[in-house]
Amino acid sequence: MAPSGKRIVVIGAGVGGAGVAALLQARGHSVTLLERNLYVGGKCTSLEKNGYVCDYAFHLYSMGEAGPLGEINRRVRGELRWLRARPMGKMFFQDRGWMTLPATLGTALPYLGLAYAKGVLRPSVIKMLRSSVRNFGVMGLLDTVAKIARADAGFLHTIDRMSMRDFLLQFTDDKTMHRIMGIFSFLLVVIPYSEASAGEMLWCLVNMFSKSSLGYPQGGAREIAGSYARAFLRDGGSLRQGCAVKRILVRDGKARGVETEEGEQIPADVVISNAGIKSTLELAGEDQFPAEYASYVKNLKYSRSANIIKYGLDCTLPEVPRYFFQYMPAQSARQLDDFLEKGTDPDEQSFVIIKPTDFDPYLAPLGKQIVIAGKVGPSEVTPENIRFCEEVLDIAEKSVFNVFPRIKDHIEWKQRATIQTTSALTGRSTGECIGLAQCVGQTGGDKPRAATPVKDLWLVGSDAGARGVGTEMAAGSALYVSHQI
Ligand SMILES: Cc1cc2nc3c(=O)[nH]c(=O)nc-3n(C[C@H](O)[C@H](O)[C@H](O)COP(=O)(O)OP(=O)(O)OC[C@H]3O[C@@H](n4cnc5c(N)ncnc54)[C@H](O)[C@@H]3O)c2cc1C
Incomplete structure (x- = not known):
């Protein structure tokens, strides 16, 4: 036993792992953080290329400083600085025009x-x-709107098992409203709105707008886990990068430590895994869990993937809207979903653009710019899906060049990130964007618990224990787990 607390091993230094390690070390525990990559951050990291600091993926943080990411930073006295988007960005509907x-x-x-x-x-x-009054009655409608506006936890819980599409249909069948919700579903939880849990989606949407703090960290995505890791080291924590865990050691139904790929055994009072719920089951050995739990975990579904093309541009192009841009061809919400299910591509693709250099110009050499375009895809890494994701990006790129032709003429470098690279980065066999899908049956009371049936083995990250958008869910989970230990 460490003099001031428990000996804790955290597997993985994604946002969730780095966050919980820093929080627990700050509280006097003795924490060892093991990361298989040579850098921290997991999917939320940045890499250097030709003098640019470019995020591995593309990230916007819906609650920025005012959300759980900022909360961890404050608690561990980190150095994270937030930059805000005002307004968030623009959408362009091919058939209707611009909207801010x-x-x-x-x-x-x-x-x-x-x-x-x-x-x-x-x-x-x-x-x-x-239609709303028919479904809710006048008083019921007022009550429902008030509960949505304050993200009432009890109310959201009651609609967790309803899809966002079915929930919206109680108010309206207006096609544009459904299209917008379909887009927000892909943006926030990266699954079709016909699958997304209404409770979860509304929690994300209401918090995003009510916190009014959508933003991006100074220095790029890597600064989030980077700031937590620096605070962790300052407080005496031990971080080992390039150190993959091969096995979680379990005896008599209790976690006892881990064994690394090199065969070193590290004893611990508590093991916290940021490796994802399915990988954690494998690392500890399926036979250590009740058969019911093992089969529940195996049947959990992942979110879809986000596949992206990053462009380093040799100048700044003012016609590309600031911060965030969503292009929407004349497609219905159903067509948006259909392309994923049927594996077919319409000629004209919706796509998203995020511009980190609009937040922090120092991410690119003076006068240059980073533009990242992305498009949702499947998450299973199979040869067909890899091909499909590449084709989707080819068509999305054509759309990007149609809408902003000058981008093509100013590319200094470009780089893709798809399911294959995401899976290699996280060490999971899949390339999903978020983690577990926030679909009906997997959110709120149905979300996997952070505590596992193995005593002193905990999960942290976007797979367990919290609500929210990607990184913020991982940070929320870190805050929750740090309270429980
Ligand atoms: C293209 C894309 C766009 C995205 N956009 C957004 C966005 O705009 N906003 C947002 O909030 N979120 C976004 N996300 C989602 C977000 O990045 C993730 O939900 C979040 O980073 C997950 O954090 P995590 O802590 O759960 O784990 P991960 O990021 O998966 O990190 C897990 C870590 O554990 C390590 N690990 C795994 N196994 C082992 C082992 N055996 N031993 C040692 N280490 C191990 C991995 O190497 C990794 O570093 C996006 C993701 C992608 C891919």
Whole structure:
């Protein structure tokens, strides 16, 4: 036993692992953090290329400083600095035109009003009211709206098992509203809105707008886990990079430590795994868990993947909207989902662009810019899916060049990240974007617990224990687990 607390081993230094390690070390425990890569951050990291600091993936942080990522940083006295998007960015509907996306509740009304006046967003308010009152009654409707607006935990729990699509249909069948919710579902939880849990989606949406803090860390995505890891080391923690765990040691139903790929055994009072729930089952050995739990874990579904193309541009192109851009061809919400299910591609692709250098210009050499375009895809790493993701990116790239032709002429370098590279980065056999899918049956009370049936073996990260958008769910899980130990 360490003099001031427990001996704890954390497997993996993603946002969840680095976060929980820093929180527990700051509380006086003796923590060893083992990461198989030579850098921290997991999927939320940045790599250097030709003088640019470019994120491995593309990230926006829906609650920024005001969310759990900022909370961990404050608690461990980290150095993370946040930069905010004002407004969040723009959407372009091929058939309806431009719409500005508000980043705060205060600016939502003017921007939505403008979209209504221009006809970009014009649901039939009377029809919507009629259908809402029919389904909820007048008092019920007022009560429901109030509960949504304050993200009432009890209420969200009751709609966790309803899909976002079914929930929205109680208010409206307006096609544009469904398209927008379909897009937000891919942006926030990276699954179709017909699968996404309404409770989870509304939690993410309401917190994003009410916290009014959507942002990005100074220095790039790597600064999040980087800041936690520096605080961890300052407080005396032990970080070993390039150190993969081969086995979680379990005896008499209790976690006793880990064995590394090199064969070294590290004893511990508590083991916390950021390797993902399915990999953790394998690392500890399926036979250490009740058969029911093992089969439950094996049947859990992952989110879809996000496949991206990063461009280092030799100049800044003002026509590409600041911070965030979503292009939407004339497709319905159903068509958005269909392309994933049927494995077929429409000629014209929706795509997202994020521009980290609009937040932090120092991520690129002076006067240059990073533009990252992305598109959702399947997450299983099979030869067909790898081919499919590459084709999706080929078509998305064609769309990017159609909408912003000058990008093509100013590419200094470009690089893709797909399911294959994501799976290699996390050490999982799949290339999903988030972690476990936040679909009906896997959120709220149905979300896997952070505590496992093996005593003193915990899960941390986006697979267990919290709600939210990707990294913020991982950070929420770290805060939760650090409280429980
Ligand atoms: C393209 C893309 C876009 C995204 N966009 C956003 C976004 O805009 N906003 C957002 O909030 N989220 C976004 N996400 C999701 C977000 O990155 C993840 O949900 C989050 O980073 C997951 O964190 P985590 O701590 O659960 O684990 P991970 O990032 O999966 O980290 C796990 C760590 O454990 C290590 N590990 C695994 N096995 C072992 C082992 N045996 N031994 C030692 N170490 C091990 C891995 O190497 C890794 O470093 C995006 C993801 C992708 C891929």
